[in-house]
Amino acid sequence: MFKLNIKIKTDMKFKDILLERRKDVDILWASRSTEPLLPHMLSAEAKYTRDKIIEKVLQNDKVKLMINTVALKRHVDKSVIEKEAYSMVHEMASKAHLPTVRWIGYFMTKVVKRMFLSIYINETALLELKRQMQISQVQYIYVPSHRSYLDFVLFSYILFSYDMALPNIASGMDFYQMYIVGELLRKTGAFYMRRTFSTDQLYKEVFRAYINAIVTHSDRAIEFFIEGTRSRNQKSILPKYGLLSIILESFVHGNVPDIQFVPISISYDRPPEELLFVYELLGVPKPKESTAGLLKSLSILQKPQGHGNVFFNFGETISARDFIDINVRREIILNPYKKLPNFIIEDLAYSIIESHKKNTVLTVINLVALLLNNRIQNNFDMMYTLDDLVVDYIWCKNLFMKYFETKIVPECNSLDESSAVKEEILKSLKVHEDLIVLDKLNQLRVKQRYEGKTDKSLKVKGHSLTEEAKRVAVSAINIAIYVNPTLAFLIKPAIIVASLKEHGLRVEEAFEQYTLLRTLLSTEFALQTNMNKSQIKIEWEEILKMLIEENCLLRSNNVLYAGNNVKLFILLNNTIIPFIDAALVTCSILFEWDEMKKGNATQQEILIESQKRVERAILNGQVRCQHPYCLTLDLFISTLQNLSIQGIVVQSRGSLQYTVDKVMLAKLINVLENLPGQRPPFTYREFLPLYFPYTSTHVQAKL
Secondary structure, eight states: OOOOSSOOOOOOOEEETHHHHTTSOHHHHHTSOOOOBOSSOOOTTTOOOHHHHHHHHHTOHHHHHHHHHHHHHHTOOHHHHHHHHHHHHHHHOOOOOHHHHHHHHHHHHHHHHHHOSEEEEEHHHHHHHHHHHHHOOSEEEEEEOOOSTTHHHHHHHHHHHTTBOOOEEEEEHHHHTSTTHHHHHHHTTEEEEOSOOTTOHHHHHHHHHHHHHHHHHOSSOEEOOTTOSOOTTSSOOOOOOHHHHHHHHHHHTTSSSOEEEEEEEEEESSOTTHHHHHHHHHTOOOOOOOHHHHHHHGGGGGSTTTTOEEEEEEOOOEEGGGTSOHHHHHHHHHSTTOOOOHHHHHHHHHHHHHHHHHTOEEEHHHHHHHHHHHHHHHHGGGOOBHHHHHHHHHHHHHHHHHHHOOEEESOOOOSSHHHHHHHHHHHHHHHTTTTEEEOTTSBEEEBOOOOSOOOTTSOOSSOOOOHHHHHHHHHHHHHHHHHGGGHHHHHHHHHHHHHOOTTOEEHHHHHHHHHHHHHHTHHHHTOOOOOOHHHHHHHHHHHHHHHHHTTSEEEETTEEEEOSOHHHHHHHHHHHHHHHHHHHHHHHHHHHHHHHSSSOEEHHHHHHHHHHHHHHHHHHTOSSSOSGGGGOHHHHHHHHHHHHHHTSEEEOTTSSEEEEOHHHHHHHHHHHHTOOOOOOSSOHHHHGGGSBOOOOOOOSSOO
């Protein structure tokens, strides 16, 4: 089995918190007598009010020094800059207000009961966390995965349900600028931060001082999304280090005895932004956050419980002490301007991301989408009947549970497993009837989700796709979004399978190929890269052992061959092919750019050309790039980011232009072109005539 350096709770007992809410009178529940648990136990003199925290920030030595520096630089009186600093900290500071929390709790109860069937939480883990908070003096940091705008609202709702204080929540300025809503969120614990402020040294010092103050002197926990933004593709994305590094400063300087990070994996049966995610991946800009837009989005409540279930799975807490030893702390205390080593921050960040992955809850739709996506590419003219799907579903589910200890819900405890699985699949299809349906022959069919209208006023980020390409792509990418959560478990085995040649591959060469592909795909799948060769070798051998046990691979005389488990081999191969093909397209365009165009390429130009080339491949039936997921801009962006990290392309300072190391890039292209990964015999374009006709669905942003 795959091991992590963090403990994972295997005793997962999920409870639906909406079950009791459906029995209660909502207003009585929201206004009940409560004493919220404050997780950071502080003495009276150490616990600061909002006003005292603001005062603490403005009296911070580094903030005062920066105020003087900026005043001298601008040739203005110091009082002018002091007012700016005062305005900044007032803009960002949260303002806890229990009556507001109660009213929003009442309103949210109405919304979530209408919107979801259930909100499941790993209650065993949450109650254990609550118990620890009652006896510990450390600061707690909630670090959820980010899958929807609703994440932080639902998490606050859960804490309110369990009489736990709402945290200080890191929020973007987009929410701050929403009329009325911005201030309401502030009163539920939101503090506001600008997206980028690296060039504004005053804001940077004020923000740093504010974070230090709430870590040290707030009796509430802190919540932030380490991924920085929603994952539109519903899988883990690269962690951001900025806020994490600032939070750790309080521990390093001895202001708190420890900081405990609480990873939380959030899984949706059907994310509220489901179809918007598809359009955003194809290049449509997301709708601007606004109060009017929020009110308009309430149209999703038209279908009662139309978004199925939500799952919150709490991982084991991760201690800052385990990553920062006393010697590092001593060095920084002696030299306050010395920064925490990057590898420490990176190790901690990836431990949180790995916990998110390991604790990902897979639902019925994830396995159905995985199997359906595979069937379309290999045998679309023999579509799944419900009975055939049940057989493959049970096989697939057992694989995940055996090797990855994956939590798959619902769990079937019936003696007749196939009957129970069939019932759960039918329930899931009811939630996803806009995408997948059973026809009169009891076969699974995919609905056409592109309505055929183009909003020409929208400026897309990539290439303006043809109508035919959009008809092929929208439903296919919609399915792929539900496949993606399974890749938290499958991607590493898939990388090994993708390297295997028809007549076998020497073990040493297989490991080299695994290392190269793992590095290339590390940005796409948030795989840690600061591992040495021996650590990667251990990881590879554990995965290889699984594939050999499943007879997916055979090992003989130091050579690896394909095994007899063709079903698993093909499934793994088909999951990874779109990612390899999209990476090859980006690399090829970069290599050929100076011959195609004059001057260095910009990111925007690369995105347009890559998407254009993939579209041409799909419509012309070329061997590569046949899966419509290859059209998603995120794949090209992550490849560019990865090549930059490796030093294969270099982004010009102060510009979005790239210069290319053609020698290194040529070697990478040669490897990718010669990968033996088998292309599926059928394509989504061939499957297009079998799509069910378009059914009207309200979407704010359209291609």
